[in-house]
Amino acid sequence: MVLQATIVYDSRDNPGKEESCNALCGTDWSLSENIALARDRVRERFGARAEVSFIDVARRGPPVGLENVPLPALLINGQPRITGRFDIRRLMDAVEAGLEMEGKDG
Numbered sequence: 475m476v477l478q479a480t481i482v483y484d485s486r487d488n489p490g491k492e493e494s495c496n497a498l499c500g501t502d503w504s505l506s507e508n509i510a511l512a513r514d515r516v517r518e519r520f521g522a523r524a525e526v527s528f529i530d531v532a533r534r535g536p537p538v539g540l541e542n543v544p545l546p547a548l549l550i551n552g553q554p555r556i557t558g559r560f561d562i563r564r565l566m567d568a569v570e571a572g573l574e575m576e577g578k579d580g
Contacts, residue, residue, distance in 0.1 A: 477524040477572050479516065479565065483546040485532045500559030503528065503546050512562055516569060524569050 485504035501508050509528055516526045529537065531545065540547060540554070548556040548565060550572040556564060 475576070476522065477520075477569060477576065478549075478551050479524060479526045479569050479572070480529060480537075480549040480552070481512070481526065481546060481565070482529045482531060482537060482540060482543075482549065485530050487545065500546070501561045504530065508562075512565060515562055515566060519566065520569060520573065523573055526565075526569075 481503050483503040501512075503509065503512075513526050516524050536543070536545075537549075540549075543554060544557045546557075546559060547554055548560060548568055550568055555568045555572070
């Protein structure tokens with residue numbers, strides 16, 4: 475089974491547009507270059523063992539059960555792992571941990 479990492483974000487709440495934003499803002503998942511970078515990094519490091527998908531709640535609404543979860547959120551195989559702002563490094567750490575838990579780290 476392929477580990478599925480899903481980033482749920484709201485493009486209406488863009489941290490990159492905040493004037494007071496600093497390194498703690500995390501990654502702006504509404505930018506296509508950040509989406510492409512995340513997909514490339516996961517593919518380079520984990521190959522076919524993991525995939526990344528994206529859900530913009532501004533377009534589709536939140537997945538069932540995530541209506542009151544702080545966004546952005548990272549789901550690993552449908553289960554919330556990170557809520558609130560995060561960057562690609564934390565995404566990679568969560569994917570690696572998910573693969574290790576499934577015994578797919580080797």
